[in-house]
Amino acid sequence: MQSRREFLKTSALIGAATMGVSAVSNSKLKAASPESAAPAEHMGVLVDSTLCIGCRKCEWACKGAHGLPQGDFDSYEDRSVFKKMRRPDDTALTIVNEYKPNNLGDPDFDVKIQCMHCEHPACVSACIVGALSKEENGAVIWDTDKCIGCRYCMVACPFQVPAFEYQKALDPKIMKCDFCFDRQKEGKLPACVEICPVEALVFGKRVDLLEEAHRRLKNYPDKYFNHVYGEYEVGGTSWLYIGSENLSGKVFPKLGTETAPGVTESIQHGLFAYFVPPVALYALLGGIMYLTKKNEEED
């Protein structure tokens, strides 16, 4: 088991490194639309909540990697924060929550929460200026040079992840996990994965992670609830979760399998199919205008 994890980590590192090189060298691919990126290239993280010990080192590392005030390292030992359910926000891009089990007597379990990096992200579809993008490595990232701060991404996100710096009068940012995009480019692991002392987080290609998740579910049916959250939810997410019980509806919202943007894109593209409907309406109104005018002159 241990060696297999080591292997996954190593292969992930190599994967990340090649990704980084290709991301830099192949700028043409980068401009391609998110749909065209082969999901096989998408990296992801498998979160095994049965292994998580709630040490919150990932929170500490994440803040460090993103230049956010980290505070005292030892303060993260304080488990009283688990009394309240927290959400990722502009001061912490990831947080760990502790949940009561369904069966009394079972131990409490901890789940790390951050951006799920959807395969078909609602935020990317919704953003008025295309400031959010799904990169070929699977990361959903935000571009400060485009964003106008309208917060439609926050309205659209089914997981309620993006946060906004409400207190800033100038240059407020949309804050969310960026899957350590810059670190991955340098061939490094995401900060949270790197620091996790119990390997509750496994970084790798999404397809490989799915295989690993199902292997665990199959081998330890007593330990796991038989569901990989994120495999099909909202068309799939790059981050995948397994746990001792059903996380859907308890840790995560109950979501269908249709892609996150849902019918919005069909409506949009239908209304603007080659600009036919608007032009047709224009022509129709023009026709009516001409005819009623003519009638009037004849009267």
Added chain:
Amino acid sequence: MQHYMEPAPVKIKYFTPGVIFISLIALNGIIFLLGRFIFGIGAVTNLNNQYPWGIWIGLDVGAGVALAAGGFTTAALGHIFHKDKYEVITRPALLTAMLGYTFVAMGVFTDIGRWYYIWHPLVFWNHSSPLFEVGICVMFYLTVLYIEFLPVVTERFIGNVKLPGALKRLNRPVDKLLRALDRGLDKTMFIFIIAGVVLSCLHQSSLGTLMVIAHSKMHPLWETPILPLLFLLSAFSVGFPMVIMESIAASRSFGLKPEKEVLSGLAGYVAPLLGVYLAFKIGDMAIRDTFKYLTEFNLQSVMFTIEVVVGFIIPFRMFMSKAVRESTTGLFIASFLVIFGVFLNRFNNFVIAYKPPYILDVYIPSFGEISVTLGFIAIEILLYRLLVRIFPVISQPNYGAAASAKFEIKGGSK
């Protein structure tokens, strides 16, 4: 009498006790507006990471766009379908739409975190975003509205250019320029009028598409993929009631007689339009089996019931009655109810129906947010009053003709 009605600047005193009261509301709004730009959105609003949109989007933008629908609906009726009877109300409706959309833009400018990037949608396009479509259409439509208003400006100043002091010698060239502009506009105006109606249909509906992407967070009483259609139909329905209410209110305020015949005529269109909206809304609810949510007693079901019963069904019945359509009070109340209904519908869609999965703090609009929203409405009213004094917008008895008629009668009686 009809023949003597023509648009002219209204001759009224600007400041009345009411106007001073409205000015105070405007001033209060401006103070909080300054606070927003100096200290940030968080300092003035109760918005948070669970509720990213509040009343500035729901009311200033959502309801603002809907209630400015009088502009394109009367333009369609008067200029495209050539129902000449209604020409008298196209100018006030145009002015309201122009001011309304100006303040929709102001609302957006206030609400977005990076207001200095408001022009970005012109450069960075995202075709799959309904908000992009709304943004672009509103920008273009606002331009079209200003162009449509230009003939009113040229009419006011042609042969009447009186620049002060040293600029006097420019009087002639400016006059010539205005005349050229007027001729050009006269020939091309139909392009803009049709464009205005098309742009309106597009963004009125896309405003409904906005919340479709948040379907998992929306309350089922409002959530439906036909939201764009419902938004468009309700915008059609609220256009004429808005013009009717505004016309009655303006005539009272300016001491003129309301044009009952025209308003009653307009009112005739409202019941069918409301009927079509209600048919789609209720049909959709039946198909999606969402009536069952009305048996629950919560904020959403109460707000929904008020919206549909008070704001749509009661005025629908009222507009069907001939007695109501022919009474000024009846028209005023029925129109007010439709406006209230659509206003509440937009508020409900953008604020009440939005239920984030994890609520840490409930959103209740702050005093500052409400102040800014009321302030914008107040400034709009103040500008309207100012502009109708300067420009020929409101149709009224032609004083020249009326005076000579009076003289004749006097002379005749001697």
